[in-house]
Amino acid sequence: MKYKQFPTDFLWGGSTSAYQFEGGWDAEGKGPSVQDVRKNIPKGTTDFKVASDHFNHWKEDVALMAEMGFKSYRFSISWSRVIPKGIGDVNKDGIKFYNNLIDELLKFKITPIITMFHFDLPAALDKDGGWLNPKIVDAFENYAKVLFENFGDRVKHWLTINEQNIMMLFGEIVGIDFGKSDNKLKAKYQVNHHMMLSQAKANILCHKMVKEGKIGPAPNINPAYPASTKPIDNTATFNLRIMRNFFFLDVAVFGRYHYLVLNYLEKQNSMFEIKEGEMDVLNDKLAKPDFIAFNYYASSTVAMPEKSFKEQKLTDQQVIRSLEGMYQQVPNDNLTKTQFGWEIDPIGFRNVLRELYDRYNLPLIITENGIGGHDKLIDGKVDDQYRIEYYKYHLKEMKVALNDGVEIMGYNPWSAIDLISTHEGSTKRYGFVFVNRDEFDLKDMSRHRKESFFWYKDVIKTNGKNL
Ligand code: BGP
Numbered sequence: 001m002k003y004k005q006f007p008t009d010f011l012w013g014g015s016t017s018a019y020q021f022e023g024g025w026d027a028e029g030k031g032p033s034v035q036d037v038r039k040n041i042p043k044g045t046t047d048f049k050v051a052s053d054h055f056n057h058w059k060e061d062v063a064l065m066a067e068m069g070f071k072s073y074r075f076s077i078s079w080s081r082v083i084p085k086g087i088g089d090v091n092k093d094g095i096k097f098y099n100n101l102i103d104e105l106l107k108f109k110i111t112p113i114i115t116m117f118h119f120d121l122p123a124a125l126d127k128d129g130g131w132l133n134p135k136i137v138d139a140f141e142n143y144a145k146v147l148f149e150n151f152g153d154r155v156k157h158w159l160t161i162n163e164q165n166i167m168m169l170f171g172e173i174v175g176i177d178f179g180k181s182d183n184k185l186k187a188k189y190q191v192n193h194h195m196m197l198s199q200a201k202a203n204i205l206c207h208k209m210v211k212e213g214k215i216g217p218a219p220n221i222n223p224a225y226p227a228s229t230k231p232i233d234n235t236a237t238f239n240l241r242i243m244r245n246f247f248f249l250d251v252a253v254f255g256r257y258h259y260l261v262l263n264y265l266e267k268q269n270s271m272f273e274i275k276e277g278e279m280d281v282l283n284d285k286l287a288k289p290d291f292i293a294f295n296y297y298a299s300s301t302v303a304m305p306e307k308s309f310k311e312q313k314l315t316d317q318q319v320i321r322s323l324e325g326m327y328q329q330v331p332n333d334n335l336t337k338t339q340f341g342w343e344i345d346p347i348g349f350r351n352v353l354r355e356l357y358d359r360y361n362l363p364l365i366i367t368e369n370g371i372g373g374h375d376k377l378i379d380g381k382v383d384d385q386y387r388i389e390y391y392k393y394h395l396k397e398m399k400v401a402l403n404d405g406v407e408i409m410g411y412n413p414w415s416a417i418d419l420i421s422t423h424e425g426s427t428k429r430y431g432f433v434f435v436n437r438d439e440f441d442l443k444d445m446s447r448h449r450k451e452s453f454f455w456y457k458d459v460i461k462t463n464g465k466n467l
Contacts, residue, residue, distance in 0.1 A: 011410025024055030031084025086122030295368030
């Protein structure tokens with residue numbers, strides 16, 4: 001079968017996030033984030049304070065990305081490095097750190113793709129009610145302004161909020177506490193509404209302030225399959241598809257909250273508050289994203305829950321999810337699993353690319369995809385053949401989707417270099433480059449090219465021709 005080839009300006013790259021990669025948690029005026037002060041640290045790590053020490057290795061790290069041939073690098077800015085208390089004084093040294101990083105990337109013609117927020121709210125804002133406090137919207141808008149003012153001359157690709165849907169639906173696993181409110185469901189959707197407004201305001205500002213700037217959301221999207229041919233399982237699949245995926249993107253693109261979710265919240269007496277004028281902000285023409293970025297790891301297989309169903313813990317973040325009367329996720333016997341029990345579904349990748357393009361008709365960019373495993377450094381080498389296999393299948397399917405006619409701008413897998421996993425600490429590695437530290441021993445942090453490094457380098461060099 002002959003595939004259409006990748007465009008010549010395709011953004012082949014890799015991803016990281018500040019709190020999982022940077023370290024330097026209190027260096028040069030950085031304020032603490034919720035990740036620095038959190039109590040429920042994942043079991044496989046001391047904390048996120050040193051992480052991969054990119055703060056002191058950034059030049060070497062960019063050189064490795066350049067050696068792989070990266071055309072883009074998606075990373076996040078730590079809000080509290082730039083504005084230590086989230087609002088108020090700007091930290092000049094924080095700006096300098098990111099200016100240096102951006103200039104170094106540009107020196108190698110690597111396009112920076114910046115995530116404005118990736119799970120690391122400034123601790124000072126969290127103390128003040130975090131995302132539940134409506135004041136957060138102005139704080140985020142101000143933060144966006146500082147970013148565009150300082151970096152907008154050189155950075156043209158922006159992402160607002162990483163995995164807003166995961167934070168909102170399963171926030172506890174990424175350190176968000178909804179615990180204090182008496183109506184948890186309402187609080188979650190209120191948080192979501194504040195994030196939506198923050199995103200819309202950032203989009204508007206980007207379109208006003210950044211010449212030729214492009215901005216988009218970066219949710220985690222799963223394709224969903226009915227567990228059986230029973231019509232009711234198809235109903236449940238539709239429920240999950242809306243509640244987990246499209247509810248969030250529909251607001252960004254169409255400026256509307258999906259009826260199914262609003263109706264559900266009404267029935268639960270949990271409708272969130274929308275103040276006068278807020279829907280106008282969400283519907284502002286300048287608030288519309290220029291592309292859809294998304295993270296893809298797995299698919300969902302869905303049944304209508306039995307009354308007796310109880311949530312069971314499967315593996316780390318892959319808990320079987322259910323919502324009474326709406327959906328229940330079940331294991332899919334057709335799929336193999338990663339070392340950490342996540343289902344592997346390359347065809348699902350094609351499915352989701354087609355579905356997103358079909359619904360929104362905007363160019364797509366993949367901001368995460370990848371496989372976590374226990375890598376070992378033996379005689380200076382890391383044999384991660386399983387990672388190469390994983391990428392081979394996913395990239396093949398991405399190419400088929402391209403051939404189906406889907407517009408894809410770039411692929412930035414997780415992760416460029418080893419970092420601390422959100423749920424498993426340093427036991428679970430994702431990078432093309434091994435970082436010599438383990439769970440509780442920081443060792444020398446030296447960098448080592450894995451086998452996948454050389455494989456991916458060749459993919460980029462040949463612009464995916466041999467996939
Ligand atoms: C995504 C997050 C990333 C990353 C990844 C892998 O949800 O955006 O920050 O952590 O998942 O997850 P984990 O590290 O738990 O394996």
